[in-house]
Amino acid sequence: MHTKKQIVECIEKCRAHGLKVTPQRLLIYNELQTSNGHLSPEQLYNRVKEYQPNISLATVYKALDVFYSVRLVAKVTCLECTSAYYETNIEHHHHLICKLCQAIDDIYSDQLDILNIPESLIKEYQISGFSIQLEGICKKCQSTK
Numbered sequence: 001m002h003t004k005k006q007i008v009e010c011i012e013k014c015r016a017h018g019l020k021v022t023p024q025r026l027l028i029y030n031e032l033q034t035s036n037g038h039l040s041p042e043q044l045y046n047r048v049k050e051y052q053p054n055i056s057l058a059t060v061y062k063a064l065d066v067f068y069s070v071r072l073v074a075k076v077t078c079l080e081c082t083s084a085y086y087e088t089n090i091e092h093h094h095h096l097i098c099k100l101c102q103a104i105d106d107i108y109s110d111q112l113d114i115l116n117i118p119e120s121l122i123k124e125y126q127i128s129g130f131s132i133q134l135e136g137i138c139k140k141c142q143s144t145k
């Protein structure tokens with residue numbers, strides 16, 4: 001992973017947007033980045049607490065909001081999810097959400113990328129992008145059945 005590079009990018013992007021770069025924010029970003037996955041604010045909070053016991057959940061929420069507003073992180077939400085999940089992977093990709101354990105897997109697929117958006121929708125809306133959320137049962141849950 002390009003952790004160092006991304007941290008530098010995080011600092012630069014924050015500064016470019018006039019956002020304060022605090023050690024706590026960097027810790028939050030770094031932890032999300034190294035987790036290499038999709039974390040809810042609570043999950044992320046539990047991880048950063050290990051390093052900074054006096055950090056608050058509100059700080060984590062705020063930092064994620066700020067990062068999201070400048071597209072440093074992406075957000076995954078689904079109807080059945082109990083929370084929103086965040087990731088530092090802002091490349092275009094899709095997700096599979098496990099119906100049993102709510103694990104979120106990244107899906108890269110050229111075939112999903114070329115989805116044809118109906119002409120009528122393009123006329124009606126200013127569509128800027130799409131991502132597909134597949135539902136199913138993850139490999140882990142299949143093997144523990």
Ligand SMILES: [Zn+2]
Pocket residue numbers: 098099100101102103137138139140141
């Ligand atoms: Zn699962």
Ligand SMILES: [Zn+2]
Pocket residue numbers: 038087089093094095105106
């Ligand atoms: Zn993802």
